[in-house]
Amino acid sequence: HATAAHRMLQERALEHAPTASSTAAVHALVSARAGRRSDAVACLDRCDVSLAGFTGVSPWFNVLTRMAMARAALLVDDPARASKLLREIDHHLRFEPDDASIRSHVEALRAQVDAALHISAERSWSLSTAELRVLQLLPTNLSLADIATRLFISRNTVKSHTSSIYRKLGTTSRSRAVELARNAGLLAESASD
Numbered sequence: 777h778a779t780a781a782h783r784m785l786q787e788r789a790l791e792h793a794p795t796a797s798s799t800a801a802v803h804a805l806v807s808a809r810a811g812r813r814s815d816a817v818a819c820l821d822r823c824d825v826s827l828a829g830f831t832g833v834s835p836w837f838n839v840l841t842r843m844a845m846a847r848a849a850l851l852v853d854d855p856a857r858a859s860k861l862l863r864e865i866d867h868h869l870r871f872e873p874d875d876a877s878i879r880s881h882v883e884a885l886r887a888q889v890d891a892a893l894h895i896s897a898e899r900s901w902s903l904s905t906a907e908l909r910v911l912q913l914l915p916t917n918l919s920l921a922d923i924a925t926r927l928f929i930s931r932n933t934v935k936s937h938t939s940s941i942y943r944k945l946g947t948t949s950r951s952r953a954v955e956l957a958r959n960a961g962l963l964a965e966s967a968s969d
Contacts, residue, residue: 808851850961855892888961
C-alpha cells in the first residue's frame, strides 16, 4: 500500500506535501525490507529534501517519519544517516510532552543505531546489496542451498556472500552474524529464527 500511495502522490505531483514525506519514508522502509536498496536510498534522499521544509509541522509527524527513515537507513547499511535522523528525532521530541511509549521506541532505535555505528567503525567495508539480501535469510533455518534457490543464485555465490558477511561483521558463525545484524538493525523485523 505504501508503494501504491507513493506512486499515486508522484503521479499527481503531490510529492512535496507533508504527507508525501511520511508516505515516501514508509515506501523506503518497505523497499529496504524487500532488498531494493537503490529504491530505498532514492526515497530516503527525497525525504531528506522534502522534510527540510516541514520543520514547523507537528513534531509527531517529524518524529514518526524520521523513525521510519532511520529504520530504512539501517536496513540499507547507512548508520551515519540513521544517527543523523535520530538527532533530528531528539530535537522534535523536545516539543512534545513526555510519552513513555514513543520514548521506548526511540530508545530501541537508538540502541540499534549505536550497534550499527559500532559495527561500522570496526569494519572497513560496508555490505553490498547482494550481501544484504543473503543476510535477510540467515536467521531462517534455510540451508545455503535453499537460500540460493530462493534468491535464484548459485550455492557457491551464497557461500561467498556469507563468508564476506562474516568477515565484515567480524565473526565466524551464522548465529553471531545474525545477532550482530539484528542488534544493528540490518535485519528486517519480520526475519525470525
